[in-house]
Amino acid sequence: QVQLVESGGGVVQPGRSLRLSCAASGFTFSSYAMHWVRQAPGKGPEWVAVISYDGSKKYYADSVRGRFTISRDNSKDTLYLQMNSLRAEDTTVYYCARDPGDLLYYFDYWGQGTLVTVSS
Amino acid sequence: DIQMTQSPSTLSASVGARVTITCRASQSISSWLAWYQQKPGKAPKLLIYGASSLENGVPSRFSGSGSGTEFTLTISSLQPDDSASYYCQQYDRSPRTFGQGTKVEIK
Numbered sequence: 001q002v003q004l005v006e007s008g009g010g011v012v013q014p015g016r017s018l019r020l021s022c023a024a025s026g027f028t029f030s031s032y033a034m035h036w037v038r039q040a041p042g043k044g045p046e047w048v049a050v051i052s053y054d055g056s057k058k059y060y061a062d063s064v065r066g067r068f069t070i071s072r073d074n075s076k077d078t079l080y081l082q083m084n085s086l087r088a089e090d091t092t093v094y095y096c097a098r099d100p101g102d103l104l105y106y107f108d109y110w111g112q113g114t115l116v117t118v119s120s
Numbered sequence: 121d122i123q124m125t126q127s128p129s130t131l132s133a134s135v136g137a138r139v140t141i142t143c144r145a146s147q148s149i150s151s152w153l154a155w156y157q158q159k160p161g162k163a164p165k166l167l168i169y170g171a172s173s174l175e176n177g178v179p180s181r182f183s184g185s186g187s188g189t190e191f192t193l194t195i196s197s198l199q200p201d202d203s204a205s206y207y208c209q210q211y212d213r214s215p216r217t218f219g220q221g222t223k224v225e226i227k
Contacts, residue, residue, distance in 0.1 A: 043220070043221075044124075044207050044218035044219055044220050044221050045156075045164060045207065045209075045218045046218070047215060047216045047217070047218075059214070061215050062215070095163055095164075100169075104211065105211040105216045106154040106166070106169055106209060106211045106216075107154075107156075107164070107166060108166050108169075108175065109166075110163035110164055110165070111163060112162075112163055113163055
């Protein structure tokens with residue numbers, strides 16, 4: 001069955017960096033676009049970034065463009081999110097999610113999430 | 121950005137009741153709408169895509185309808201396991217946005 005397992009969250013000071021990982025299994029990872037989506041407590045989710053199946057296309061939300069970088073290693077079935085210049089408002093749970101097709105931009109499988117806390 | 125507005129924010133209904141949640145888009149999104157169910161401490165789960173297509177494995181008591189700017193998610197006979205928050209999401213244009221959620225409680 002499809003499994004997505006995020007890791008790398010934690011507590012980090014404002015202005016510092018963090019890299020999230022998402023290990024995929026149970027499907028052909030290299031055939032699917034992948035997303036990062038975040039969600040603050042009690043709020044609706046917020047889409048963060050997407051990468052095409054082969055890594056050739058990457059798109060970002062305005063709130064993270066220039067600070068966050070999405071990437072993937074299809075040989076390792078792993079998705080990444082490099083987060084630089086972190087701000088207090090980046091504090092939330094981050095999910096990786098699978099796109100059911102080629103950049104359809106909805107999400108048919110989600111990981112369990114990893115919490116990022118930006119605080120001094 | 122396209123704003124997605126859900127109503128009500130919270131609803132309480134008895135087991136077996138028919139429940140309807142509404143989602144309105146600030147501009148037309150054709151049928152590019154998905155619905156998700158989220159239980160506390162868990163990731164969202166896809167229920168409906170394309171406004172009315174049921175995701176594999178989702179019980180048939182869930183249905184979606186609508187197009188343009190107004191959409192509904194209906195649970196035909198509410199079950200205890202349906203206690204959760206529900207979110208709509210438009211995927212017509214960037215940035216893809218979610219509604220603020222509807223919490224469904226069992227009386």
